[in-house]
Amino acid sequence: MAYDERVLEPRPWTLAQSRWAAEAATDAAPGPLLELCAGVGHIGLAAAVLADRDLVQVELDPVAAGFARANAKDAGWASRVEVRVGRLEDLVAAGERFPLIIADPPYLPTAEVDRFPQDPMLAIDGGGDGLALIRACLVVAAGSLVVGGPLLLQVAGARQADEVATLVTDAEPAGLQVLETRVIDHARAIVLLTSSGGGR
Numbered sequence: 001m002a003y004d005e006r007v008l009e010p011r012p013w014t015l016a017q018s019r020w021a022a023e024a025a026t027d028a029a030p031g032p033l034l035e036l037c038a039g040v041g042h043i044g045l046a047a048a049v050l051a052d053r054d055l056v057q058v059e060l061d062p063v064a065a066g067f068a069r070a071n072a073k074d075a076g077w078a079s080r081v082e083v084r085v086g087r088l089e090d091l092v093a094a095g096e097r098f099p100l101i102i103a104d105p106p107y108l109p110t111a112e113v114d115r116f117p118q119d120p121m122l123a124i125d126g127g128g129d130g131l132a133l134i135r136a137c138l139v140v141a142a143g144s145l146v147v148g149g150p151l152l153l154q155v156a157g158a159r160q161a162d163e164v165a166t167l168v169t170d171a172e173p174a175g176l177q178v179l180e181t182r183v184i185d186h187a188r189a190i191v192l193l194t195s196s197g198g199g200r
Helices: 012-025 042-051 062-074 110-115 132-144 157-169
Strands: 033-036 055-059 081-085 101-103 150-155 176-185 188-195
Touching (some): 012 150, 012 188, 033 042, 033 132, 055 062, 132 157
Parallel strands (some): 033 101
Antiparallel strands (some): 150 188
16 A cells, blocks of 8 residues: 555554455445545455445545555556545535445544654544544444445444444434444454434
8 A cells, every 4th residue: 555654554453444344245235335534545445355346435635535546546446446535524425325334534532642643633633532533424324324234433442432332322323323343452443333224
């Protein structure tokens, strides 16, 4: 994967999210995968290649989006990847549906980002409670997944996974439920949610 110091360096452990997504895609409905907060695109691209699927990637940072396009080209997947640049809430149209969504949003509370001076703030700052972009991903996913479609969401360990479960239990937003959490370590986890069709 191509990248430089202007963007978040891809973490090798995140291929666990790619592999899980590719496995889930085996039983998913037809259509392209959607990746939210794609960064340089490595997670969604690996999932798409493994699952032999088309891919739509959404990324706010135009520099990271440029790397996502270049990485898709280098993988021989350029004709099967669409990269959209801007706020995720603006770039997935009402009524647009996907069989599977992958999301790796910034999830650190703003007060903690100084611990990682090498990382761009845009890529790691999740707002005051660390959940601002997670909430946005949940809203988009609830309105964009086909019924029964999976969302694989990267979060900051088991504690934040529990916070996500509370969000969806409290119906913020409606239409999602947590099926499984895979904890990588104290700071990293992946949550599998599914759509019941009650979103926007």
